[in-house]
Every structure is written in structure tokens, then in C-alpha cells.
Amino acid sequence: MVEQVNSFAIKTKNVSVHYGNKMAIDDVTINFTKNDVTSLIGPSGCGKSTFLRCLNRMNDVIDSCKVQGEFLLNGVTDIYGDSIQVETLREKIGMVFQKPNPFPKSIFENVAYGPKIHGLASTQSELNDIVMESLNRAGLYDEVKDRMDDIATGLSGGQQQRLCIARAIAIRPEIILMDEPCSALDPIATARIEELINELRENYTIIIVTHSMSQASRISQRTAFFHLGKLIEHGDTSKIFTKPDKEQTNDYITGRFG
Amino acid sequence: MENTHTDKNFEQKLKQLQDDLIKMSEIVEKQIEIAVNVIKTKDSQDAQLTQNLDEQVDVAERDVRDLSFEIMTLHRPVASDLRLVFTALKVSKELERMGDHSRNLAKRAISISSSFDDELIEQMYSLGKNVQSMVNQVLDSFFKKDELKAKTSWNQDAEIDKEYKSLLKNLIERMHNKETSVVDEGTKPILIAKSLERIGDHATNIAEEVIFNITGHYIDLKKSDFE
Numbered sequence: 001m002v003e004q005v006n007s008f009a010i011k012t013k014n015v016s017v018h019y020g021n022k023m024a025i026d027d028v029t030i031n032f033t034k035n036d037v038t039s040l041i042g043p044s045g046c047g048k049s050t051f052l053r054c055l056n057r058m059n060d061v062i063d064s065c066k067v068q069g070e071f072l073l074n075g076v077t078d079i080y081g082d083s084i085q086v087e088t089l090r091e092k093i094g095m096v097f098q099k100p101n102p103f104p105k106s107i108f109e110n111v112a113y114g115p116k117i118h119g120l121a122s123t124q125s126e127l128n129d130i131v132m133e134s135l136n137r138a139g140l141y142d143e144v145k146d147r148m149d150d151i152a153t154g155l156s157g158g159q160q161q162r163l164c165i166a167r168a169i170a171i172r173p174e175i176i177l178m179d180e181p182c183s184a185l186d187p188i189a190t191a192r193i194e195e196l197i198n199e200l201r202e203n204y205t206i207i208i209v210t211h212s213m214s215q216a217s218r219i220s221q222r223t224a225f226f227h228l229g230k231l232i233e234h235g236d237t238s239k240i241f242t243k244p245d246k247e248q249t250n251d252y253i254t255g256r257f258g
Numbered sequence: 259m260e261n262t263h264t265d266k267n268f269e270q271k272l273k274q275l276q277d278d279l280i281k282m283s284e285i286v287e288k289q290i291e292i293a294v295n296v297i298k299t300k301d302s303q304d305a306q307l308t309q310n311l312d313e314q315v316d317v318a319e320r321d322v323r324d325l326s327f328e329i330m331t332l333h334r335p336v337a338s339d340l341r342l343v344f345t346a347l348k349v350s351k352e353l354e355r356m357g358d359h360s361r362n363l364a365k366r367a368i369s370i371s372s373s374f375d376d377e378l379i380e381q382m383y384s385l386g387k388n389v390q391s392m393v394n395q396v397l398d399s400f401f402k403k404d405e406l407k408a409k410t411s412w413n414q415d416a417e418i419d420k421e422y423k424s425l426l427k428n429l430i431e432r433m434h435n436k437e438t439s440v441v442d443e444g445t446k447p448i449l450i451a452k453s454l455e456r457i458g459d460h461a462t463n464i465a466e467e468v469i470f471n472i473t474g475h476y477i478d479l480k481k482s483d484f485e
Contacts (some may be wrong), residue, residue, distance in 0.1 A: 241337060
């Protein structure tokens with residue numbers, strides 16, 4: 001089968017990451033299909049978050065971190081090359097963190113900040129539209145429309161996380177990286193975020209690190225299992241959770257690890 | 259050796275599930291053995307014993323079902339654990355049907371006329387012994403996770419079917435040549451042979467489940483060496 005260059009949002013090849021002398025990622029090659037949700041799973045310290053952070057160069061700020069290998073956005077743009085600025089890259093590849101981290105500003109300002117600094121709106125009306133659309137897509141608009149000027153930190157944990165998702169999508173990224181976005185949330189807020197991830201998939205490629213195997217099985221089409229910095233297995237989620245090819249994967253997802 | 263679960267409670271329940279299935283299998287194997295012997299002995303007490311054992315089999319099947327349900331609800335098994343639970347449910351159902359057939363064939367065997375053709379009795383007994391051997395083998399393959407053995411017993415069903423058809427042909431030919439009363443008598447051996455053939459089919463189904471449990475794939479259902 002001829003592989004379509006454009007069918008992958010991100011292609012990576014022979015990726016290795018070191019923190020000083022310590023190897024965190026060992027020769028990983030994996031491609032992320034557009035409009036799929038891919039879960040990265042594995043025990044603590046397996047390298048899944050390190051790998052995720054490589055995808056939009058979040059590791060650049062760590063002096064001891066050395067990233068090697070090939071990272072291609074849409075099959076062509078070298079993520080670590082000179083042809084793309086980090087700011088531009090992060091417009092295209094947004095990120096949502098484990099703990100909701102709204103700015104200590106109003107709900108409106110939180111979402112409007114990105115479009116403003118990236119020059120995505122030329123008038124206040126356009127900016128209003130982007131903010132409203134982003135909050136809508138994040139499933140938060142109806143809950144906050146009457147208090148857009150309230151401080152964002154006053155929202156519940158689940159609402160704050162959806163606000164962070166709205167903030168991420170306001171700058172119109174192609175890919176959203178999520179690092180355990182539900183680990184600080186209760187089951188209802190988690191369910192709401194999971195529903196949102198499923199809806200967002202229509203427009204975005206989502207790569208999510210999760211410790212919850214049941215979450216990975218519920219929300220993702222593809223799952224990648226990491227262990228000790230290596231990619232052990234990557235495939236359709238339904239296959240990984242019913243008949244994985246590797247015994248190590250089976251042992252991990254059935255709780256026989258360690 | 260297979261790694262143990264980090265969740266000891268889950269581990270314990272999976273072990274219990276296998277133990278329950280072993281217990282159920284032992285009862286059904288005993289039931290089949292007794293029923294096959296009744297073809298020759300026509301011992302009514304033994305036939306009654308298969309009836310009593312059938313009640314135990316029904317209880318054992320409910321135990322497997324309840325425990326499987328509990329495991330799925332409380333532990334949400336995946337991958338090899340999920341396959342084991344599904345296999346346990348399906349195997350227990352097959353065993354329960356085998357038990358029913360054993361009980362029925364024993365009940366019919368005691369009412370066959372003592373003057374009935376010895377050669378046909380011998381042929382039925384031989385079919386019964388082969389079915390019994392197939393059942394033993396397939397259950398052994400399940401508990402030892404032996405894919406090759408499961409495939410071997412799966413292939414054995416073709417032989418069982420041939421033997422059944424040959425017995426049927428023999429019976430029909432003899433009925434054609436005899437009086438109407440013999441035709442009436444002949445329906446019992448036909449039903450006994452059919453019960454044995456069905457037990458073989460259930461054993462084949464178990465072999466398929468065993469292969470699925472081990473590999474995650476179902477066996478290719480084409481029987482190239484059959485018919």
C-alpha cells in the first residue's frame with residue numbers, strides 16, 4: 001500500500017532522548033495518523049511524557065535534555081529544523097497539561113490571549129467570535145457566557161481544564177498534546193473531557209498521555225505502549241486491549257507488571 | 259511461568275474461575291464415561307447417576323457464570339484475562355450441553371432391547387469411547403493452554419462424524435431389511451448415536467475457544483479433510 005504523506009500529522013523516526021547521560025527515550029519510531037486520538041501508555045518513568053513533550057519542543061528549555069531523531073510535521077516540516085520557529089510550531093501543536101493552569105485573568109482574557117499575540121484577529125468583533133467559538137468547542141460556553149469577566153481561577157477544576165482546552169484551540173492548532181489532562185479531575189469532569197476529546201477529534205489530531213488504561217481504551221483509536229524508554233507496541237486500541245502482539249504489553253495492561 | 263497479577267484479589271478470582279471449570283469438566287467427563295458404559299451394561303443405577311451428575315453440572319455452570327460476571331464488573335479484564343473470562347463462559351455452556359446429551363443417551367441406552375444386535379452396540383460403544391477420548395483431550399488442551407493439542411482434537415471431530423455416519427447407515431440398512439417393530443427399536447440407537455455426535459461437536463467448539471484463548475484468533479473453519 002502506498003503511504004500517503006499527508007495521512008500522518010506527525011511522523012517520527014529513530015528518536016532518542018537523553019537527560020545528561022541518562023537515556024529517557026531509546027530509538028523510537030512512530031507515526032500519528034491525522035484526526036486520530038492516540039494514547040501513550042506505560043508505567044511511570046517509561047518516557048511517554050518525555051516523548052510527548054518532544055513533539056512541540058517543550059524539552060528545549062531543559063538544558064541537559066538532548067533530542068535526536070527525525071520529527072516531521074505533516075510529513076514535510078522538520079519540527080527541529082530552522083524553517084519553523086518554536087512559536088509558530090506551538091501554534092500548530094498546542095498542549096494541555098496535567099493540572100489546569102489558567103492565567104490569573106478573566107475567562108475571556110484566558111482564551112483571547114493566544115489569538116491576540118498571534119495576530120489571529122484584526123478587530124474586537126473577530127476576537128469575540130474566536131473566544132466564543134473556542135469556548136463552544138470546548139463545551140464551556142453555556143456555563144460561562146454570563147460571567148466572561150470573572151477570574152478564571154474561580155472555575156471548578158473540570159471547567160478550568162476545559163478552559164485550557166479552549167485556550168489551546170483558540171490559536172487554531174492542528175494537533176493537541178495532552179499530558180494526563182484528567183488526573184486532577186473527578187469522574188464527572190473526566191467524563192466531560194473525554195466526551196470533548198471525542199468531539200475534537202473531528203478537527204484535530206490528539207496525542208494524550210494517560211495513566212488510566214480504561215481511559216485509553218475509551219477515547220483513543222490508537223495506543224502506544226512505552227517501557228523503559230522503548231516503544232514496545234503501537235496499534236489499534238481495540239487490538240492492543242484484546243490481543244496485543246507482545247507479551248510485555250499483555251502483562252502491563254492486565255496488571256502483571258513488575 | 260506466567261507472571262502473576264499485581265492485584266492479588268483479581269488473581270485469586272481468575273484462579274477460582276479456572277478451578278471451577280476444572281471441577282465442572284471433571285463432572286462432565288465422569289458423566290460421559292458412565293453414559294458410554296451404560297450402552298453396554300444397561301445399568302439403570304448408572305443411568306440415574308448421570309441424571310444426578312447433571313444437576314451438579316447445572317450448578318457448576320451457574321457458578322462459572324456468576325464469577326465471570328463478577329470479574330467483568332469489578333475488575334474489567336482486558337487482553338488475555340478478558341479472553342479467559344469469555345472462554346470460560348463459552349466452555350461452561352458447551353460442557354453443560356455435553357452433560358445434557360450424556361444424561362439423555364444413558365436414559366435411552368437402558369431401554370434398548372437386550373436382543374438388539376451386538377455388532378451395533380459395539381459400534382455405538384466404540385463411537386462413545388472415541389468421543390470420550392476427544393473430550394478428555396480437548397479439556398486437557400484448555401487447562402494446559404496447549405494449542406497443538408486443541409487443534410488435534412478439533413481435527414478428531416471429522417473422524418467422529420465419519421464413524422457416526424457409518425453407524426447411521428448401518429442402522430438404516432438393517433431397518434430397511436427388517437420388520438416395522440425393529441424400525442421402532444432402531445430410533446433409540448439413532449438418538450444415542452446423535453447424542454454422541456453432538457458431544458463431539460461441543461468438544462470441537464471448545465477446541466475453537468481454546469485456540470482463541472491462547473492466540474486471540476479463531477481457527478480457520480474449513481475442514482479440508484472432512485467430506
